[in-house]
Amino acid sequence: MYAILDIESTGGKFNEEGITEIAIYKFDGHQVVDQFISLINPEREIDEYVVKLTGITSKMLQNAPKFYEVAKRIVEITKDCIVVAHNAQFDYRILSTEFARLGYPFSRQSLCTVELSQKLMPEQPSHSLGKLVRSLGIPIADRHRANGDALATVELFKLLLQRDLDKEILTDNVKNLEVKFNAKLHKLMLDLPSKIGVYYMYDKESTLISIGKSKHIKKRVNQLFTGTQKSQVALQNQVERISFEITGSEMIALLLENEEIRRHKPKFNRAFKKQNYTHGLYPITDDHGYIHLKLMKADGRKRHIITFTNKDSGKSFLKRITETHGLCEKYTGIYTEKGCCNKYSQQECGGACIGKESKDVYNDRVRAIIEKYTFRNKNALLVGYGRVTGEKSLVLIEEGKYKGFGFFKLNHQISSMKIIRSLITQMEHSKNAQHIIQSEMRRNRKLKVLELPSD
Numbered sequence: 217m218y219a220i221l222d223i224e225s226t227g228g229k230f231n232e233e234g235i236t237e238i239a240i241y242k243f244d245g246h247q248v249v250d251q252f253i254s255l256i257n258p259e260r261e262i263d264e265y266v267v268k269l270t271g272i273t274s275k276m277l278q279n280a281p282k283f284y285e286v287a288k289r290i291v292e293i294t295k296d297c298i299v300v301a302h303n304a305q306f307d308y309r310i311l312s313t314e315f316a317r318l319g320y321p322f323s324r325q326s327l328c329t330v331e332l333s334q335k336l337m338p339e340q341p342s343h344s345l346g347k348l349v350r351s352l353g354i355p356i357a358d359r360h361r362a363n364g365d366a367l368a369t370v371e372l373f374k375l376l377l378q379r380d381l382d383k384e385i386l387t388d389n390v391k392n393l394e395v396k397f398n399a400k401l402h403k404l405m406l407d408l409p410s411k412i413g414v415y416y417m418y419d420k421e422s423t424l425i426s427i428g429k430s431k432h433i434k435k436r437v438n439q440l441f442t443g444t445q446k447s448q449v450a451l452q453n454q455v456e457r458i459s460f461e462i463t464g465s466e467m468i469a470l471l472l473e474n475e476e477i478r479r480h481k482p483k484f485n486r487a488f489k490k491q492n493y494t495h496g497l498y499p500i501t502d503d504h505g506y507i508h509l510k511l512m513k514a515d516g517r518k519r520h521i522i523t524f525t526n527k528d529s530g531k532s533f534l535k536r537i538t539e540t541h542g543l544c545e546k547y548t549g550i551y552t553e554k555g556c557c558n559k560y561s562q563q564e565c566g567g568a569c570i571g572k573e574s575k576d577v578y579n580d581r582v583r584a585i586i587e588k589y590t591f592r593n594k595n596a597l598l599v600g601y602g603r604v605t606g607e608k609s610l611v612l613i614e615e616g617k618y619k620g621f622g623f624f625k626l627n628h629q630i631s632s633m634k635i636i637r638s639l640i641t642q643m644e645h646s647k648n649a650q651h652i653i654q655s656e657m658r659r660n661r662k663l664k665v666l667e668l669p670s671d
Contacts, residue, residue: 217244217296218244218245218300218373219300219324220300220301220366221241221294221299221301221311221362221369222302222307222366223237223238223307224236224238224360225258225310226261226263226266227262227434228260228261229405230434230437230441231402231405233313234259235256235258235283235310236256236262236266236270237255237256237362238252238253238254238311238362239251239252239362240252240253240290240366242293243373245377248370252289252293253362254286255272255276256277256283256286257278257279259282261274265410265432269360270360283317283318284318287315287318287320291322298325298326298390299325300326300327300328300369301328302369302372303330304328304391305328309442323392325391326391327391328389329369329376330343331389332380333348336376336385337379345368345369345372348372349368349372354371398441398452400456401452408434408460409434409462410433411433411462411603412431412432412469413462413469414428414429414463414469414476415427415428415429415430415437415461416458416459416461417451418455418458418459420454424480425451425454425455425482425483426451426482426483426484426485427473427476427482428473429466429472429473433460447484450484451484462603464600464601464604464607464609464623465600465601465602465609467653467656468600468609468611471621471643471652474646475644478644478646478648492648493514493523493524494513494525494526495514495523495527495529495530496511496513496515496522496523497509497510497521497522497524497530497533498510498518498521504575507578507582508548509521509547510549511530521589521590534550535550542564542565542581543565543578543582544560544565544566544569544578545558545565545569547569555570556569557569560572589654589657591613591616593616594613595614595668596612596666597612597613597665598610598613598663598664598666599663600663600664602624606626607623607624608623608624608626609621610639611653612640613653618645618650618653619637619640619643620640620641621640622640633668
């Protein structure tokens with residue numbers, strides 16, 4: 217018998233979270249035989265990030281039962297069951313912590329559908345619940361709500377049972393999760409912010425052993441501290457101190473992380489890719505003088521327009537600019553058949569591919585795209601979110617090179633290059649840094665790009 221569950225929590229300090237919603241489906245291997253679904257008043261504040269993610273607010277929980285009022289029902293429905301959850305380590309820790317506060321020794325065997333899907337469905341590109349069930353054709357409603365995620369996990373678990381013909385993997389993966397309170401890790405979590413930035417982990421010799429960036433520093437470190445992978449356990453055993461740098465902007469967090477890892481080379485970042493992009497967009501002029509935009513594997517010997525983390529990202533960008541700027545599908549590689557492209561037959565293309573549109577007119581549109589998405593030989597200032605209200609971040613580009621980032625108050629006058637340089641923390645230009653900046657320019661419509669005159 218299985219108790220397939222999902223829990224939504226308040227977030228916040230490690231091992232101080234409370235449950236805001238729980239859904240449990242008792243499953244006999246063939247069908248659901250019992251269920252329990254309830255909002256729960258956690259008697260504590262809900263992290264702002266969690267409110268945005270789940271939509272559950274403190275007001276919604278004012279009249280919900282407290283955990284001690286539903287604890288008996290949870291014990292009854294999970295009795296003699298194996299607890300099943302997607303990322304069981306997290307759900308089991310939260311649940312057993314709530315019981316520990318009541319002085320009740322809650323103990324169940326468990327199965328993690330993340331681990332099972334990795335073994336039984338290794339071909340899947342992602343094993344996160346949302347992406348995995350969508351790729352398997354499993355409907356999921358109310359994502360990041362307990363009932364919606366629990367129902368999706370029930371259907372996923374049915375598929376996993378079907379895949380495991382000999383039942384060896386299910387047997388081998390049943391675990392006794394005894395959540396032990398780690399005072400050291402708990403103390404390290406206390407002062408971490410629920411904001412975007414970069415975190416630094418040090419060992420007992422004050423050697424920097426790990427650097428990372430996150431949109432939610434506390435949540436990310438919490439994941440590392442509750443993880444069971446070999447590298448995560450090793451990090452948990454060695455970390456003695458954590459510091460952090462709030463950036464306010466994801467682009468600056470990425471740039472800072474990239475620079476710090478390049479400079480310090482922490483041992484837990486050895487798998488950090490030297491090149492964090494795989495494909496690039498390159499201009500190629502044909503025999504008739506038309507400029508083609510070709511998506512190819514990144515080649516450091518050739519000058520690219522823009523780079524992409526993967527091929528699909530590049531294809532999506534090409535499709536978008538082809539439609540937006542009226543480019544020829546044959547000259548962007550979208551249409552590969554003979555004759556005119558689809559867009560010409562639909563009267564959405566000037567016919568460059570069959571000589572109907574002059575190369576000069578067509579190439580002007582292509583050059584405008586190249587000019588927009590590359591900062592080659594440019595002086596520019598990229599202005600985005602700051603760390604606090606009333607502050608903005610800035611990234612400086614001089615002569616096409618990334619120079620660094622900084623912050624300024626909204627009432628601060630940035631009227632000259634001298635003032636701008638005084639606000640900037642100097643950083644080293646690299647292909648990775650250029651990729652990060654161009655990617656942000658491409659996807660973040662709220663980012664302001666201000667062209668600056670030369671000195």
